[in-house]
Amino acid sequence: MIHISILVPLGHTSVVNIEGSYQILSDINNFLREKGREPMFQVQLAGLEPEVSQRNRMFTIAPEVLISDVKKTDLIIIPSLHGDQRHAADINREFIPWIQQQYQQGAAVASLCLGAFFLAATGLLDGKPCATHWKMAAEFRAMFPNVLLMDDRIITEEDRVFTSGGAYSYLNLLLYLVEKYAGRDIAILTAKAYGIDFDRQSQSPFIIFEGQKTHNDEPIRKIQEFIEASYQDKITVEQLSDMSALGRRSFERRFKKSTGNTVIEYIQRIKIEAAKRDFETSSKNINEVIYDVGYIDTKTFRTIFKKVTGLTPLEYRNKYNKQTINLVNE
Known part of the structure; x- marks a missing residue:
C-alpha cells in the first residue's frame, strides 16, 4: 500500500488542490477494483493543527493526522500556498524538517x-x-536562484521531486503520478472519468508576457515602455542603446539584468504577445497579423511563435478565436 500525505498548510492555501488531490487519488482504488486489482493508495490529509481555517473562515479543513504521527510516508503533496511566499514559508516552517526527513527515508515529494x-x-x-x-x-527566480525554473513546463521530475505549472495544471501532475504508480491504463481511465486533458506538456499557450518592471533601473524601464509602444516598427539594439545614452554592451547587460531577457528576446516577446491578442479577437488572416506586428519574414515569425507558445499561429487562432471556434462547430 502506497501512503500519500496531502499537506494542509496554515494560512491561505488552495482548497481546490487539497480536495481535488484527495478526491482523485482516493478514487484510484475504485478504478483498480473495477479492473480486478487490489487497492493501492492510502490517502491522508496531514497538518500541523487539528483544524485549519481557509478563505477567511469560509472553509475549515480537519486533517486526519498530524505530521508528528506520520512516521513514514511514500508521497508528499504540497498544495499551492497563496499570498506573501516568505510569510507562508515562515508560518509553515514546522513542515520543513519532516519533509526533509521523509525524503531521506525514500518518499517522493x-x-x-x-x-x-x-x-x-526545503x-x-x-x-x-x-x-x-x-x-x-x-x-x-529572485528567491531561489539555485533552482532551475522552467517557465513553460507543466510537469518536472528529478530524483523523486515533482512540480507542476500554474493553477489547474496540478491535474496533469496527478495523472502523471497515477501513471507512475498505478499504470497508464488507470491514468487514462482517471483522465476520462474527470475530463482531464491527458499528456499536456506545456503551459506556454497560457503565458501572458507582461514584461519585468519590478526593477529600479529607470532608463531601462523607459526603453521597455518605448518597445511596447512601438513594437510595430523596426527596432534595433543600436537605436535603443543610443536612446538610453549607454554604450551597447553596458545597455545590453543592464537590460538583461533588469528584465531577465535579452533586448532581442524582449522585442520578440512583445510582438508575439500583440500577435496573440490579434489571433484571439480579430478576423485578420495569419499573414495580416504577422505584418501588423512588424515582421516581414513570415517563416521567422512562425518559428518564434511556435517556440514561445508551443503552437503554430494557425493552431493558436483555432484554439482561442471565438469566430474560428464557431465556424468549426457549425
Missing part, C-alpha cells in the same frame, strides 16, 4: 502550482528543474 515556493524552501529543489505558475516566475 510533489508541489502543485505555487507550492513550488515552499518545496524550494532545499530539495536546489539544482533541479521546477515548474510553477508562469505569473510568479520572476519572483521565484
